[in-house]
Amino acid sequence: MADTQSTASQPVRQAAAGFPYADRVREVEPARVFVWLAAGWADMRAAGWVSPAYGALFVAIGFALTVGLTMAGMAYLIAPMIGGFLLVAPLLALGLYAVSRDAEEGRRPGFWRALTAWRANPYHILTAGLVLMLFVMIWVRLNVIAYALFFPYHSMTFASLFEQALTLQGLTFLAFVTALGLAFAAIAFVTNVTALPMMLDRPVDVFAAALVSVIAVVKNPRVMALWAGVIVLVTGIGMLTAFVGLVVALPLVGHASWHAYRDLVKREEEA
Structure with a gap:
């Protein structure tokens, strides 16, 4: 089975070899995912209070947004907000990449x-941030439009959504927005899994980093599918x-992502 999968993926890999920067990317084994996690945990321990404090900052922001949306009568946006958080997570973890780089360089x-x-790398990192924020705005707007199309005669409240959740129409809506969310998450993951760490590490533009x-x-x-699953599992827990568990989950994934970048993308002197 493994040989069949390897043979099936060869044309894709050969096609990728024709892209610019393809010679800068390594092929790694799925077991490396757990090495990244172990290295991320080691970075958390080495950073002391810095990593959990960084995670706690975003937990506090998540609480504030949740309470604010509830008080504003827009609790139906809490679920899209959580999805949006996952979309911009590579940007939010930028400081954690920096902590891992400092630890790597003995600082x-x-x-x-x-x-x-x-x-x-301010210009290109801020450009990536703006692109991700636009991505989140589109994601939230599509959720609102989908709700209006599926439930045209119901008010846009969390209570209304909860009442409709177990109806056929409600289940269809949930399936649709879940599929939509997976599509958005896949695009964000594919274009950003190493992009933000790379822009932090070297003066590369956002388009080259995304490529x-x-x-x-x-x-x-296979490695990236496994890594995406691990990220979803850890952040989901x-x-x-x-959100309290994100004090640990966000730093763990952020530090591990730095090591994933180091493993997957060759240093400039190696390329």
């Missing part, structure tokens, strides 16, 4: 250095604890 990690990590990220996925489809 003492600092909270302020993590928060200002974008200054390493390298796509090539990394194309050359390592964090969210199921009323």
Whole structure:
């Protein structure tokens, strides 16, 4: 079976080899995913209070947004907001990549250095941030439009959605927005899995970084599928604890993502 899968993926990998920057991307084994997690955990321990404090900052923002949407009568946007969080997670984890880079280079990690990590490549990192925010705005707007189309005679409230959840129409709506969310998440993952760490690490533009990220996925489809599943599992567990678990989950995934980038993308002197 493994030989069949390897043979089937060869044409895709050969096609990827024709892209610019393809020679900068390594092929790795699925077991490396667990090496990334172990290295991420080691970075968390080495960073002391910096990593959990960084995670706690975004947990606090998540609480504030949840309470704000509820008080504004827009609780129906909480679920799309959670989906939006997953879409922009690579950007939110930028400071964690910086902490891992500092640990790698023997520097003492600092909270302020993590928060200002974008200054390493400001124009292109901010451009990537704007693209991701636009992506989230489109995602939220499509959710609102879908709700209006599926439930034209119901008010857009969380209570109304809950009442309709077990009806055929409600289940169809949930299936549709889930499929839509998976499509958005797949695009965000493929174009950003190594892009933000790469832009932090070297003066590369957002388009080149996104292309390298796509090539990394194309050359390592099974590894990247496993890594995406691990990210969803870890962040999902964090969210199921009323966001509190993200204090650990977000730093763990962020630090591990830095090591994934290091494993997948060759250093400039190696390319």
